[in-house]
Amino acid sequence: MPELPEVEVVRRGLERWVTGRTVGDVEVLHPRAVRRHFAGGVDFAARLAGARFGTAMRRGKYLWVPLNDASSSLLGHLGMSGQLLVQPQDTPDEKHLRIRIRFDDSLGTELRFVDQRTFGGLSLHECAADSMDGLPDAIAHIARDPLDPAFDDAAFHTALRLRRTTIKRALLDQSLISGVGNIYADEALWRTKLHYDRPTATLTRPTSAELLGHVRDVMTAALDQGGTSFDSLYVNVNGESGYFDRSLDAYGREGEPCHRCGTPMRRRPWMNRSSYFCPRCQRPPRTAS
Numbered sequence: 001m002p003e004l005p006e007v008e009v010v011r012r013g014l015e016r017w018v019t020g021r022t023v024g025d026v027e028v029l030h031p032r033a034v035r036r037h038f039a040g041g042v043d044f045a046a047r048l049a050g051a052r053f054g055t056a057m058r059r060g061k062y063l064w065v066p067l068n069d070a071s072s073s074l075l076g077h078l079g080m081s082g083q084l085l086v087q088p089q090d091t092p093d094e095k096h097l098r099i100r101i102r103f104d105d106s107l108g109t110e111l112r113f114v115d116q117r118t119f120g121g122l123s124l125h126e127c128a129a130d131s132m133d134g135l136p137d138a139i140a141h142i143a144r145d146p147l148d149p150a151f152d153d154a155a156f157h158t159a160l161r162l163r164r165t166t167i168k169r170a171l172l173d174q175s176l177i178s179g180v181g182n183i184y185a186d187e188a189l190w191r192t193k194l195h196y197d198r199p200t201a202t203l204t205r206p207t208s209a210e211l212l213g214h215v216r217d218v219m220t221a222a223l224d225q226g227g228t229s230f231d232s233l234y235v236n237v238n239g240e241s242g243y244f245d246r247s248l249d250a251y252g253r254e255g256e257p258c259h260r261c262g263t264p265m266r267r268r269p270w271m272n273r274s275s276y277f278c279p280r281c282q283r284p285p286r287t288a289s
């Protein structure tokens with residue numbers, strides 16, 4: 001599944017390749033890809049035609065492109081396997097091409113939404129009231145992500161202290177902090193020596209600050225590694241991307257020695273996913289939930 005750094009790479013690609021372009025015609029090739037556009041595919045295509053793309057924005061794993069005067073936006077979510085590709089018009093259609101957006105210019109490229117599993121999609125939304133950047137109303141409840149300059153560290157710490165939850169659940173709670181997926185949560189918890197079931201009410205301010213710092217470091221490192229793939233015609237994200245494999249300390253390392261203490265790493269089922277941790281560096285809380 002694409003995580004925040006991959007989505008940011010896609011955002012940068014969109015910023016570079018489609019900003020300022022005006023939509024010509026739109027083809028919806030699979031209804032599931034526009035299921036979040038409640039008025040349906042015909043309405044989606046009709047409303048998007050003629051719109052001028054602003055600069056792509058991102059909040060967590062959601063992308064949007066403000067349209068015209070930013071009174072509405074094109075919202076995209078990549079789901080499990082979605083890709084946004086800027087392709088030459090004569091490139092053969094991808095097998096799982098779901099939406100094609102042509103532009104009313106002579107640049108010779110078009111925007112394609114390709115999605116094998118169709119958990120992702122595109123939709124059009126009004127912008128949230130008081131939004132300065134065209135934030136779609138449909139995602140106004142999504143918290144800012146930790147790489148957002150406007151993310152409020154103090155408010156995050158206060159929210160952690162007030163919630164009756166555990167730290168990994170909190171990291172994946174999009175209303176608290178967005179864009180932290182399973183991989184980044186495990187990596188940041190390992191770096192902070194925190195067990196995933198640690199109650200958030202027990203976290204001190206220095207510990208939550210250290211954790212946020214590690215979340216940012218892990219994401220920034222991933223962005224740096226993935227940051228070259230958009231420097232081409234492709235605005236591409238591959239859900240099975242291996243950008244980070246060589247630098248992971250926790251995720252996927254069951255049975256391998258902890259990079260800090262050598263103890264074999266463990267994996268535990270966790271909310272239909274897995275948590276990877278070092279049983280020595282990341283001690284379970286005495287009153288694990």
Ligand SMILES: [Zn+2]
Nearest residue numbers: 258261278281
């Ligand atoms: Zn260890």
